[in-house]
Every structure is written in C-alpha cells, then in structure tokens.
Amino acid sequence: MMGIADYLIQQLKEISPKTMRSSALWKAVAAFYRSPLNRPSLKADKVSMSYFIEATRDAYISRKPVVWANLLVPSEIIHASGAIPFYPELASAVMAGAGISVRFLEASEENSFSRDLCSFHRAAIGAAIQDFLPRPHMMITCSRPCEGAVLSFSVLAELYGVPHYSIEVPENNALQENIEYLSRQIEEVTRIIALITGNSNLKDGIKQAIRLSNEARKNILEVEETRKEKSCPLDGWDAIGHIAVLASMPGTPACVKFYRLLAEELKEMKNILDSQNKDSLGSRILWMHLKPFYPNSLADSLRSLGAKIVCEEYNRCYWDELDTKEPFPSLAKKILSHPSAGPAKNRAREMVRLAKEYSVDGAVHWNHKGCRQASGSALLIKDELSKIGVRTLILDGECVDSREKTEGQIRTRLEAFLETLEIK
Amino acid sequence: MNSGLKENFGQSGIRAGWFCAYTPVEIVEAFGLKPERIFGSPGPWEKADGILYTNLCPYVRSCLEEGLADSPPFVIFTTCCDHLRRLRDAWDYYIKPEFSYILDLPRGKDESSIQYFANSIKGLISSLEEKTGCELSAEKLRTAIVKRLEVDMALEKACKTASSAQEILRLYQLAQKSFAASELCQLLENRETYTEEDKRDASDSFAHEKKVIVSGNLLRSEVIPSLIEECGGTIVHLDLCSASRFSLWRSDTNSREIDSLGLESLLHLIARTYLSKTPCPRMSNRSERHELIVDLARTHNASGVILSPLMFCDSFLYDIPLLLKKLEPLGIPLLVLESDYRDENVGGIRTRVEAFVEML
Numbered sequence: 001m002m003g004i005a006d007y008l009i010q011q012l013k014e015i016s017p018k019t020m021r022s023s024a025l026w027k028a029v030a031a032f033y034r035s036p037l038n039r040p041s042l043k044a045d046k047v048s049m050s051y052f053i054e055a056t057r058d059a060y061i062s063r064k065p066v067v068w069a070n071l072l073v074p075s076e077i078i079h080a081s082g083a084i085p086f087y088p089e090l091a092s093a094v095m096a097g098a099g100i101s102v103r104f105l106e107a108s109e110e111n112s113f114s115r116d117l118c119s120f121h122r123a124a125i126g127a128a129i130q131d132f133l134p135r136p137h138m139m140i141t142c143s144r145p146c147e148g149a150v151l152s153f154s155v156l157a158e159l160y161g162v163p164h165y166s167i168e169v170p171e172n173n174a175l176q177e178n179i180e181y182l183s184r185q186i187e188e189v190t191r192i193i194a195l196i197t198g199n200s201n202l203k204d205g206i207k208q209a210i211r212l213s214n215e216a217r218k219n220i221l222e223v224e225e226t227r228k229e230k231s232c233p234l235d236g237w238d239a240i241g242h243i244a245v246l247a248s249m250p251g252t253p254a255c256v257k258f259y260r261l262l263a264e265e266l267k268e269m270k271n272i273l274d275s276q277n278k279d280s281l282g283s284r285i286l287w288m289h290l291k292p293f294y295p296n297s298l299a300d301s302l303r304s305l306g307a308k309i310v311c312e313e314y315n316r317c318y319w320d321e322l323d324t325k326e327p328f329p330s331l332a333k334k335i336l337s338h339p340s341a342g343p344a345k346n347r348a349r350e351m352v353r354l355a356k357e358y359s360v361d362g363a364v365h366w367n368h369k370g371c372r373q374a375s376g377s378a379l380l381i382k383d384e385l386s387k388i389g390v391r392t393l394i395l396d397g398e399c400v401d402s403r404e405k406t407e408g409q410i411r412t413r414l415e416a417f418l419e420t421l422e423i424k
Numbered sequence: 425m426n427s428g429l430k431e432n433f434g435q436s437g438i439r440a441g442w443f444c445a446y447t448p449v450e451i452v453e454a455f456g457l458k459p460e461r462i463f464g465s466p467g468p469w470e471k472a473d474g475i476l477y478t479n480l481c482p483y484v485r486s487c488l489e490e491g492l493a494d495s496p497p498f499v500i501f502t503t504c505c506d507h508l509r510r511l512r513d514a515w516d517y518y519i520k521p522e523f524s525y526i527l528d529l530p531r532g533k534d535e536s537s538i539q540y541f542a543n544s545i546k547g548l549i550s551s552l553e554e555k556t557g558c559e560l561s562a563e564k565l566r567t568a569i570v571k572r573l574e575v576d577m578a579l580e581k582a583c584k585t586a587s588s589a590q591e592i593l594r595l596y597q598l599a600q601k602s603f604a605a606s607e608l609c610q611l612l613e614n615r616e617t618y619t620e621e622d623k624r625d626a627s628d629s630f631a632h633e634k635k636v637i638v639s640g641n642l643l644r645s646e647v648i649p650s651l652i653e654e655c656g657g658t659i660v661h662l663d664l665c666s667a668s669r670f671s672l673w674r675s676d677t678n679s680r681e682i683d684s685l686g687l688e689s690l691l692h693l694i695a696r697t698y699l700s701k702t703p704c705p706r707m708s709n710r711s712e713r714h715e716l717i718v719d720l721a722r723t724h725n726a727s728g729v730i731l732s733p734l735m736f737c738d739s740f741l742y743d744i745p746l747l748l749k750k751l752e753p754l755g756i757p758l759l760v761l762e763s764d765y766r767d768e769n770v771g772g773i774r775t776r777v778e779a780f781v782e783m784l
Contacts, residue, residue: 112745116479116736143531147506147706150531151742154710158746166708168540170528171503172547178528181540343526344513367477372738375477376510380517 012098017131026057041238044262048245051254059084059134065196066134068156069248070149072142072338073167074331076213076251076322077186080205081193086134088124088156089149090244095123096293096400104130105401118370119400121152128156137196138162140189144169145340146373165189171343173336182332190328206327209251213322216250219259220317226266227310228358230284231273234266236309237299240291243314282306283421286355286363286390288313288381289374294402301411305418311358313339313351344377348384355390362421363392364414368399393417439496443487443511444504445665445704446529448545448694454560454568455552457498461600461666463644465489467766475514481507481736482765483642488514497522498555500548502529504706505739523555531708533699542695549691562687569682569690573673575599580671589638589649589659596667634784637720639663640732640763641704641740647767648732651774657781660724663717669702705743713743714750721756727784730777732761757783 019025032038033053040046059066067083069075078085095101101119104126109115111129113122127133141153143166150166157164167185170178194202226232249255285302287309292298302309319337322330335341339350355363363385367375382392395413398404440457442449452459464486465472472488484507491499499521501512512526528544530537549560579599586592636657638649643664652659662668685693702716703709717729729751733740744760751758759780767773 112748114741114744117738117741143503148738151706151738154708155742155746166531168528168530170544171509171526172528175547177543181543184536343516344510345517369479372477372480372506372510372736376480376506377513378477379475380513383517 013100013103015100020132021060023061026053026061029053029057042262042265044258044265047254047258047261048242048249051249051252051258052244055084055248056086056134059086062135065137065193067193067196068136068139068153070141070153071243071247072144072169072335072341073140074186074250074334075248076209076327076331077190077206078140078193079251080199080209081190081202082197082199082205083137083193084134085248086136087244087248088128088133088153089120090247091127091133092120092123092400093241093244093290093293095127096402097295099295099402101294101400102403104132105403115401116370117152118146118148118368119398120370121148122370123400125152125155125159128159136160136162138193139164140167140193141165142167142169142335144335144338144342144373146371148370148372163192165192167335169335169341173342173346179329179332179336182335183328186331186335187328207324210322210324210327210330212253212256213250214324216255216259217317217319217321219256219263220246222263223259223266224316226263226270229270230359231270231278232266232310233269233273235299235303236285236287236312236315237291237302239309239315240287240312243290243312246315246317282308283361283418283423284308284310284359286311286313286351286358286360288351288363288365288378288392289368289371290314290399291366292397292402292405293399294405296402296405296407298407298410298414301407301414305415307362307414307418310360311354313354316354318350340373344380347377348381351381352384352388352390355385355388359424360390361423362417363390364417365392365394366399367394367396369396369401369404391417391421438498440498440500440523441491441496442500443483443508444502444529445670446502446504446698447500447527448548448698450565450568450572450694451545451548451552451560452498452500453571454564455556455558457552460496460602461597462487462490462496462499463597463601463642463666464765465493466644472514475518476510479736480510481505481734482763483644483734484508484511486644486765487511488518491515491519491521495519495521499524501526503527504529504704505737507736523551525551530699531706533696533707533709538692538695538699541699542691545691545695560687562685562690565687565690566682566685569673569694570679573679576671576673583668588653589662590646590653592662593643593646593649593664593667596662596670600666600670633658634728634781635660635724635726636728636730636781636784637661637663637717637724637726638730638732639717641734641737642666642765643732643763643767644765645767647770648730648761648763648773648777651770651777652730652781655774655778655781657728657730657777657784660726661720663702663720665704669704672697672701704739706739710743710746714747717747718750718754718756721754726756728757728759728780730759730761730780732763735762735764 065083066086067078068086075085101123104123107126107129108122113125139153139157141150143150154164172178245258285307319334339347365378378394385392395410437458440452440459441462443462449459469485469489471492472485476485501508516524525548527548530540553559582595583592634657638659649659703713748758
C-alpha cells in the first residue's frame, strides 16, 4: 500500500508548470510551513525555509523581475537592485531531493543535450524546456567556478529570449587591473538589473546589501569557530545544503538572522555536550565538492561507520569583509577569493588549511560526473593533503542524476577508507 | 630561469608549447622561441588518466601524457575551458616546466573584451621578458606577424589546391607544429601539383558528389576524414581549431599598415584579430559560427554537416542542440560523431558515416 511519503513524491513527479504558478499551491506551502508538521532540526532552517518559500513564490508569480544566476554571482547586487535571484543549479539540487529530477534530465536528453554534461545544468535545461521554472527577465553568470554554467545559461537565455551577461573572472586574482576589470563588469551588470527593476536608488540599495552581507559574514565566522570544536554537533552532510543560503541570501536580513540563530544554536548545543563531557566520537571528515542530493543512504552509511563531516568545501565564508565605500571592487575580490576561481593550487592550499584548522582525520572528494573543474584537480589536492598526513578518498558519483547511483560500491569504498583512518 | 637558459636565449630556438588556437603565437615567435602546438601522445594515456579525471577531454589527457614524457621548457595555456585550466594545473604541478603561463581569454569581441585580451597578452609579454631577459620590440613583433601572415597565406593556397582533406589536415598540423612559413612553402612547392580541373571548388566535376562540411575542435588522426571520403563523401571544408580556425590573418591584411604601428597598437591589432576570427563555440558570438556553417554549406553546395567534437567538450556539447535547430529547417542534415581523439573504433565510425553519406 502506498504511504503518504510515496503519495507526495508521486504527486510531485506529476506536478505541472501551471500548478507551480498557482496561488493555491503557494498558500498550501505557506500553510505547511506554519503547521506543526514543519519541524526542522534547527531553528535557523525555519528562517531559510521561509525566505526560499517567499522568494520562489514571488519568482513564479512574477511579483518582481527574476534574475537567474549561477553560484558565484554575488546575490548582493540582485537584492540591492530589487530583483529576485533564482539559482537554477540550486533548483536542480532541490528537484533531485524531491525525486523529480529524472523527468527533467530526460527532457534535456530528448532535446539532444548529452548525458556527459553536468546534471545540475542538464536538469535545469530540461525543467526550462517544460516551462517548469520561474520565467527569467535576465541571466547572469560568473565564468567561475565552471564554464558549464556560462554555456548552459547561454542556451537557457536563447530558450527564454532574454539577455545573458557573463561576468568573466580572470585567472590571476592578485593583479589590480584584473580586480578592476571584474569590478567594472559587476557594476555594469548591477546597473542593468536596476534598469529592469526600475530601481532609482541603487546607491543606497547597494550600501544596505553590503552592510547586511557583512553582518551575515560575522555570524558565519562564529558558526565556523564553533564547528572547529570536537563537541559541535552539526552534521556536515546536512550542512552542505546551507550552500543555498550562502549563495543566494547574502544581502538580506534573513541571511543575517539565519546565521545568527545557527551560531547561537550550535553554541548552546555544544555547551550542553561540553557540560556532559561528551565529545563527538569517530573520524572527522573534510568533504570536498558536493554530495548526491537525490534520496540516498550515504549519510546513514557515514554515520553507521562512525564518521562525521566537520567541514564542507563549498559551505564556508571564503571572503574578506566588504567595503561599503567600494562595493564593486569588494565584490570582485569576493569572487576572486573563492578557492575554485583560480588555479587548482589555490584550492589545494585552502583544503590543506581547512584540514588543519578542523583537525580532520581524512578527506573525501566527491567527483561529480560532469564536473570538469573540480574532478580535474582532485588528485592534485589529494597529493597536497597527503603531505600533511591527511588521506583522501576520491569517490566517483553523481549529484543530481539518480540513474547513475552506485551506492553499494561507494559504501564498500567508504568502509575500507574509514577503517584505515587513524583518529587523532 | 636558470642562467644557462637565459644566456643561450635567442639563439637556441627554445620550444614553447601551446594548445588553444587563441594563443597569440606571434608573441612567442617574436621572443625567438619556437612555438609548437602540442597534439598529444597517440595513447594509451595511462599516466595522464591517473592524474586527470577520465571525464576530461581526451586531447587534454593526451597532451599531459606527452608532456610527462617530453615537455617543452615553455608552455602557454589559455582559459578557454575548464579542461585546459586543469591541464595547466597538472602540468605545473607534475611536470614543472621552466615557464608556464595562462592567458585570460574573453568571450566577446567588443572593445572592452579586445582591450582586456590585449592587457592579458601584455601580462604574457612581461612574464616572458622577465624569464628570458629579452625585451619585446615593435620591430620583432612586426616580423613575427609578417611570418604568421605568410604561413596563413601558404595554407590558404594549399587548401585551394590540396588533393584531399587528409592532406589539408596534415599541412595545418605541420604549420602548427613548426610555424615555419619557409618550410611550409617548400613543402607546397615540392608536392605534386594539381591541375585546374583537380581543384576542390564547386566545379561541374564535383556537382554530383556528396559534399560535407566537417566541424569540430581537433582531429588528431586522419581516420575520420579518410573514412568520410572512403564512404563516398567529399569534405569541402574543415571547420576545426586545428584547421581553418587556426587561420587568422586575411590575405588583404595591409602589411604597410602593420609597418606603421607601434607596440601598443600592434598588441591591440593582435587582440582584435584573434577575437574576430571564426569563433569556437565557447565564445559568445555562437550564432555567428552557425551562420558561417550555413554559409559554407551554401557556398560549397554541401549536402550535410558532420560535427566531430572531442568527447566531454562542453562547448560543443551545448552547441549540438542549437546547431541542429539551425540546420534542420534548412534541410541540412547533421551527423554528430564524437571523437575520443584516438578514433580506434574504425568499424563503428564507418557504419555511422556510411549510413549518413548514403542518406545525403
């Protein structure tokens, strides 16, 4: 007999684009949010959930102009201009989580998009072909961390008949002229968004967004400090999902609140565990790249094998405080300071630093099948980590395309790897 | 740079390897280096596959395999794709060449992109000056541009009179490996000359042939072109970055104009010329490439297009559906023949090519 969860998944699989744009659906979602059924394990998650429900509803109903962006496009400029940012890569992860991504992957394949392409982008294209996503007014991409985003967004822009602006990120992040070049592009794109939204007070908007982003940053740093402690209870497997907050919410009051609550909650939980003299036992793992977002049992495998992810590559504050007087050069530096924005040696250096700071016992690099930029440097990072005595397991897998899942094999490899780790 | 290399610099013709067709080889040449496109090891690529992920472009993996065995002392990369960026990382880390540089390649061809590319080239020049102890002069650069112009002209002439696509491919490879116009011209003079009737234009003698345009990035071997011709197809244009898209300077380039330009203007000219050539699908003016393929098909009266990109090349993989959309309404059939850069599966390729050519 079909359970309620199966029933809901079945309903989701068959959901139509029209339903996604209906007020009734969003009323139902809001009612669920307020109901006692909605009990996220962290209070902070309620804040992010509320933000995403509201922003996604507004995007579907077209309450404000919608700007599609990829991971490193600074959300501050979109919020400052009064538009709604929509991140299709994050949407693909959500669709995978809801068990409906295969429908869209198949739609992209039917339209001649190769299965060798990154499934985050393929799923978004398939969903766009079926008109399942909020319709964009414009698209912005950053050429880092990957070229795949620029290429796939250019296809999407053609599909929707909207302009696409590519912010080209220079490889060398130390040159002043490169910072200026990047800064000019960000400023130009921001002005274009403001033209679309009709925002005549961009200067104040930017100032406010930068201020809020800095406030959130302080709270992120607090979260990170707590997470370095052995008794911090946060499980990194779940925390990988916070990448959605980190990418799309900086520049909003909700982002400040999310990280403030998270910092407070983690401290509180840690203090309780400290008072009971309870440390988290088992191996401390640094998790690199992303994870499978479709329903899977890997998290259970990790827990049952006594391993805990204590730090995730993409889920941290990698940038310096932004300057309200120099917003665009600051945002340029923010992009350039992302470890995946430049050569792999930057990424390797950062992973070594994290491994030391978080006292990890081992590291796992999730080789997402279609991701050239991350997988192509996995071995180099493994070699650098081995120099400080940290062993790395490179796992080939998929983040969005559940048809490619090979859980049994991965579990066996994880098991063998974790057995060899020496807990420090 | 070690002192021995620095002292001997300028007379030794030190090899400088390059990979992407947007690498301004004129700069390398002007420094007295010997620019040489790396075409990679024929395989297997066991060592490279152990370093790079097997879902990375086979060209990149083949180059790393070659580099691990024998790397030029100087290597120059561009940011044209994630694959090449990762090749640079691996080259620096595992091979440690004397000199390595990665040029930022913009996507557009507007004035701001041209200026940015010119600045990026200046960065390469500064690094080369620092490494070699030589200063780049306008005169040296002019000489290098003229040399490149001669190469391009020699190739243009060769393409017009070549007997087969395989021969065109060989000539282009030679030009990119040695970048020596004199060698190329000599080769052209020595090879068998063809009569006017043999010329590969749209003359009556070819009116009933099944003409195809081959597009893609690099074809290492001649397997695919030979198979197409064996199956009854006639290749009328090779739109590859290792063939026609390597060509840069037009025959109407005014060498007098070049003579009057200073270093700054020459760099701007180089940047503009590179960004204005027939684009690869990575560039933002993708539709221009599609238009060009349609124009080529019409000019040569071609009845089909064979797209043969390298496996895992995202730029081409995203281009396929769009090119299909462009060609379908015009009744121009498209065959996609992904290449693993070794093309050892001759039987499989032949079956697909045969079926396509038959259908034309």
